[in-house]
Amino acid sequence: LLGVDTNPHPDIVFLGLQEVxxxxxxxxxxxxxxxxxxxxxxxxxNCWAIWIYAFVKRYLLPDINNIESELSAFGYAGIxxxxxxxxxxxxxxxxxxxxxxxxxxxxxxxxEDRINDYRDVLKGQTFxxxxxxxxxxxxxxxxxxxxxxxxxxxxxxxxxxxxxxKNIKKLLEYDQLKKAMESQLAFLDFKEGEITFPPTFKFxxxxxxxxxxxxxxxxxxxx
Numbered sequence: 753l754l755g756v757d758t759n760p761h762p763d764i765v766f767l768g769l770q771e772v773x774x775x776x777x778x779x780x781x782x783x784x785x786x787x788x789x790x791x792x793x794x795x796x797x798n799c800w801a802i803w804i805y806a807f808v809k810r811y812l813l814p815d816i817n818n819i820e821s822e823l824s825a826f827g828y829a830g831i832x833x834x835x836x837x838x839x840x841x842x843x844x845x846x847x848x849x850x851x852x853x854x855x856x857x858x859x860x861x862x863x864e865d866r867i868n869d870y871r872d873v874l875k876g877q878t879f880x881x882x883x884x885x886x887x888x889x890x891x892x893x894x895x896x897x898x899x900x901x902x903x904x905x906x907x908x909x910x911x912x913x914x915x916x917x918k919n920i921k922k923l924l925e926y927d928q929l930k931k932a933m934e935s936q937l938a939f940l941d942f943k944e945g946e947i948t949f950p951p952t953f954k955f956x957x958x959x960x961x962x963x964x965x966x967x968x969x970x971x972x973x974x975x
Contacts, residue, residue, distance in 0.1 A: 837852050
């Protein structure tokens with residue numbers, strides 16, 4: 753899950769969580785995996801139940817500078833951070849990196865709100881370094897989280913057939929995020945990692961039946 757079982761291990765690991773309760777227990781579970789591999793937590797930040805962690809290999813600590821974090825809350829009245837984003841940025845070996853953990857507005861019909869959530873994060877998060885004052889000033893920006901973009905224009909039974917046949921490529925034609933990116937409404941200059949997994953699900957209440965809703969786990973982009 754953390755991507756640290758590869759050989760060689762990655763030098764840097766960013767972890768984003770949303771809707772977290774008992775955050776101390778979550779961190780301890782993460783630490784038990786990371787510490788034996790000689791990873792060090794250099795920064796963590798949360799916006800209520802949205803969390804982001806940055807780990808690096810211990811040998812890299814002398815090469816890391818200007819660690820900062822920011823947050824954006826756009827939940828209830830823009831005060832309660834039930835939806836929002838938090839970020840961590842730093843410089844490593846002269847390269848500026850930033851990573852965002854976000855949780856956007858839900859429900860299929862609220863596409864415009866999700867796009868505005870993205871824009872609000874870009875506009876609202878600033879850092880002290882005048883040369884790297886905004887997220888998009890960085891050399892590399894990574895974005896992850898529960899962005900809540902859905903499939904749209906596809907009936908439930910059609911979606912379920914595509915999922916059952918593992919036709920992810922066809923299903924993505926109805927993806928709100930993909931369409932927003934193609935229309936340059938959001939995530940301009942970003943590139944989404946290849947999706948090879950089926951939609952993430954929740955159970956229908958009181959049953960063991962999956963609720964067929966797609967929730968994007970959008971990832972990285974250099975620019």
